[in-house]
Amino acid sequence: MLRRTLGKAVLATPLAAPLAAPAFAQSGPIELTFWHGLAQPLGGLLEEIVSQFNASQPRFRITPSFRGSYPETMVAAIAGFRSATAPHIVQMFEVGTGTMMAAGRAIKPLHELLLETGVTIAFDDYLPAVRGYYSLADGRMMAMPFNSSTAVMFYNKDAFRRAGLNPDVAPRTWAEMRAAATRLRAGGIEIPVTTAWPTWTQVEQFSAIHNTPLATLDNGFGGLNAELRINNPLMVRHINTLMEMGRENTFRWGGRDGAGDALFANGSSGMIFASSGARARFVRELPGGVANLGVAMLPYYNDVQGAPINSIIGGAAFWAMNRGPNAARSADENRGIAEFFAYLAQTRVVANWHTATGFLPVTRAAFEQVKATGFYTQNPGADIPIEQLLRGGGQMTGNSRGIRLGGFVEIRTAMQEEMERALQGQQTAQQAMDNSVTRGNVVLRNFERTNRG
Amino acid sequence: MKKVYFKGIALPYFLLLPQIIITGLFFFWPAAQAVRQSFLREDAFGLSSQFVGFENFTDVLSDPTWLDAAFRTLLFSSSVAILALGAALFLAVQADKHIRGADTYKTLLIWPYAVAPAIAAVLWLFMFHPNIGIFGRMLNALGVPWDYKLNGDQAMLLIIFAAAWKQVSYNFIFFLAGLQSIPKAVLEAAAIDGAGPMRRFWTVVFPLLSPTAFFLMVVNLVYAFFDTFGIIHSLTQGGPGKATETLIYRVYTDGVMNLNFGSSAAQSVILMILVIVLTMVQFRYVERKVHY
Numbered sequence: 001m002l003r004r005t006l007g008k009a010v011l012a013t014p015l016a017a018p019l020a021a022p023a024f025a026q027s028g029p030i031e032l033t034f035w036h037g038l039a040q041p042l043g044g045l046l047e048e049i050v051s052q053f054n055a056s057q058p059r060f061r062i063t064p065s066f067r068g069s070y071p072e073t074m075v076a077a078i079a080g081f082r083s084a085t086a087p088h089i090v091q092m093f094e095v096g097t098g099t100m101m102a103a104g105r106a107i108k109p110l111h112e113l114l115l116e117t118g119v120t121i122a123f124d125d126y127l128p129a130v131r132g133y134y135s136l137a138d139g140r141m142m143a144m145p146f147n148s149s150t151a152v153m154f155y156n157k158d159a160f161r162r163a164g165l166n167p168d169v170a171p172r173t174w175a176e177m178r179a180a181a182t183r184l185r186a187g188g189i190e191i192p193v194t195t196a197w198p199t200w201t202q203v204e205q206f207s208a209i210h211n212t213p214l215a216t217l218d219n220g221f222g223g224l225n226a227e228l229r230i231n232n233p234l235m236v237r238h239i240n241t242l243m244e245m246g247r248e249n250t251f252r253w254g255g256r257d258g259a260g261d262a263l264f265a266n267g268s269s270g271m272i273f274a275s276s277g278a279r280a281r282f283v284r285e286l287p288g289g290v291a292n293l294g295v296a297m298l299p300y301y302n303d304v305q306g307a308p309i310n311s312i313i314g315g316a317a318f319w320a321m322n323r324g325p326n327a328a329r330s331a332d333e334n335r336g337i338a339e340f341f342a343y344l345a346q347t348r349v350v351a352n353w354h355t356a357t358g359f360l361p362v363t364r365a366a367f368e369q370v371k372a373t374g375f376y377t378q379n380p381g382a383d384i385p386i387e388q389l390l391r392g393g394g395q396m397t398g399n400s401r402g403i404r405l406g407g408f409v410e411i412r413t414a415m416q417e418e419m420e421r422a423l424q425g426q427q428t429a430q431q432a433m434d435n436s437v438t439r440g441n442v443v444l445r446n447f448e449r450t451n452r453g
Numbered sequence: 454m455k456k457v458y459f460k461g462i463a464l465p466y467f468l469l470l471p472q473i474i475i476t477g478l479f480f481f482w483p484a485a486q487a488v489r490q491s492f493l494r495e496d497a498f499g500l501s502s503q504f505v506g507f508e509n510f511t512d513v514l515s516d517p518t519w520l521d522a523a524f525r526t527l528l529f530s531s532s533v534a535i536l537a538l539g540a541a542l543f544l545a546v547q548a549d550k551h552i553r554g555a556d557t558y559k560t561l562l563i564w565p566y567a568v569a570p571a572i573a574a575v576l577w578l579f580m581f582h583p584n585i586g587i588f589g590r591m592l593n594a595l596g597v598p599w600d601y602k603l604n605g606d607q608a609m610l611l612i613i614f615a616a617a618w619k620q621v622s623y624n625f626i627f628f629l630a631g632l633q634s635i636p637k638a639v640l641e642a643a644a645i646d647g648a649g650p651m652r653r654f655w656t657v658v659f660p661l662l663s664p665t666a667f668f669l670m671v672v673n674l675v676y677a678f679f680d681t682f683g684i685i686h687s688l689t690q691g692g693p694g695k696a697t698e699t700l701i702y703r704v705y706t707d708g709v710m711n712l713n714f715g716s717s718a719a720q721s722v723i724l725m726i727l728v729i730v731l732t733m734v735q736f737r738y739v740e741r742k743v744h745y
Contacts, residue, residue: 082499106498410711420693450496
């Protein structure tokens with residue numbers, strides 16, 4: 001903390017003043033690099049926005065480059081920083097937020113960037129769930145929210161019809177889920193239920209909508225000394241449900257991270273829990289297209305008091321990075337980053353991205369604009385993600401604000417491994433969650449130790 | 454043997470220089486870095502680091518999941534070596550016979566060696582993926598519950614076969630060359646003495662092949678230990694659970710994915726020591742029993 005404030009004091013004063021005049025003296029646009037982790041078709045849509053920004057002004061030219069999956073992009077950015085070749089802007093998935101927040105001078109906090117460059121972005125208009133995820137406790141923004149998503153359930157309407165289920169009514173509770181899954185199985189659907197991002201949808205989102213803590217200290221928002229709490233009875237009960245469904249062949253483990261998407265996209269799965277951002281892919285690839293794609297909110301256990309409340313966001317945000325341990329950015333470069341971010345906050349850009357992809361409309365203005373165009377009546381289900389974020393009155397609790405745990409990528413891997421072992425029948429649900437807690441807490445303590453200073 | 458002496462010492466060192474530079478740059482320098490790193494604990498961005506002595510080593514060696522990985526690696530490597538050597542020897546013996554189209558047969562057998570590990574893995578994925586693979590679907594249709602994404606034993610079996618398949622070609626070339634260098638006279642003499650084909654193979658051919666077999670065993674073990682990363686990464690990512698996580702894959706997960714550079718470096722150093730010891734033991738004891 002001390003380091004950051006000092007750096008700010010030293011950097012901010014001399015650079016802010018000579019900003020306006022000499023910038024135009026330079027020949028050619030200022031080159032900025034931007035690394036992202038979105039595969040096609042999303043990556044192409046994102047790069048289109050970047051080229052529109054480039055065309056909209058002459059001073060800055062941003063070069064986007066795809067760096068593999070989200071975790072790979074994160075690793076690449078960190079390796080880049082260590083060798084003083086970090087990109088100006090990196091897209092970081094929400095799981096990396098804890099790590100990035102503690103990254104000291106590797107990152108340029110958004111509030112500092114805006115202050116120094118004098119660029120303003122109306123964050124009041126951003127959805128609270130989105131804003132809260134990327135801000136400090138006092139509300140200062142650390143990163144630029146962009147492609148926020150939440151987990152929803154997609155279902156194959158044709159599969160529902162074939163199994164004799166009403167394609168316009170999706171199961172709301174887990175009891176209904178299981179009943180529907182059994183019907184689908186009997187109706188010849190090979191994989192009634194599967195999931196992408198298994199820990200995100202089945203542990204993290206599950207805990208949030210049931211208002212159950214994932215970790216202490218408001219899931220880590222309260223400090224680095226948080227501890228995992230996922231071996232609670234509700235969580236164990238849910239893992240048991242999945243294990244039972246696995247044995248009944250109504251639930252199929254689709255693989256780690258986003259691998260499960262493929263099972264739904266090719267039509268072999270009846271229902272999937274996935275990122276709302278997967279909508280673009282499903283519309284393109286699912287046999288039957290958009291008419292066949294059903295969207296519903298995440299199911300819950302209706303005997304849990306107070307459930308369901310809002311789900312949490314996922315997806316990614318854009319972080320401004322310094323080039324290396326001893327290399328800060330020039331005022332011009334910061335200016336370019338800030339202007340790009342301001343461009344991304346434009347209602348038109350946010351609205352287009354939302355309707356093209358299925359990611360959330362991150363500002364209220366964009367949501368209202370899209371609603372006014374009648375998009376949601378033409379595309380039933382496209383507003384499910386945002387409604388789900390506001391479920392339970394939209395009052396976030398400490399359990400549903402989000403997750404801010406350091407080293408969470410590793411914790412997720414540990415949870416996925418333990419879930420896999422449980423689903424193989426090598427351990428009970430209780431053991432799986434106990435092991436996840438033990439292994440995850442080791443990661444948290446190591447992170448706390450290396451980031452104390 | 455004729456010995457050649459150089460005058461002075463400048464010329465020999467000069468001639469050695471390219472090799473020394475390459476070894477220094479690609480082996481000694483990174484190895485030294487790993488040793489240094491293994492005594493430190495750092496945050497992901499390298500902004501703060503702390504000397505922790507042997508703590509990284511004791512952490513690794515007392516971690517049950519690491520010990521599991523060590524045992525698993527042993528199982529994996531020996532399975533790959535035995536399978537690849539056995540299959541290659543069988544094929545080489547067949548190719549050594551006078552058969553029609555022997556050249557085509559040999560070329561086809563050598564082919565897999567030119568395939569990059571990641572490509573080989575994708576090939577196996579397209580064959581054995583439970584949902585999109587030809588054989589994967591076939592197995593499921595036949596009632597075999599094949600799903601290597603969730604069944605650890607099946608996943609292990611798959612990577613053993615994929616890794617061994619890739620190495621068979623290499624072994625095949627060496628075995629074939631070894632077979633062809635066995636003097637015909639010895640075999641004919643044995644035949645005249647009344648030894649059948651099986652007996653000739655086990656008492657004459659096999660002992661004469663043992664130098665080749667020994668060399669290949671070392672190469673295969675090293676291959677299975679260190680060069681199978683691409684196959685594991687593309688097929689299973691070490692999963693399900695940790696069912697296919699070998700030591701080298703573990704170094705990658707901890708270092709590259711989880712950004713625990715200290716622990717990852719400590720594991721690398723342990724591996725390095727292990728390889729040095731293994732190589733010494735192998736050459737000292739096993740080589741003595743080999744007939745040259």
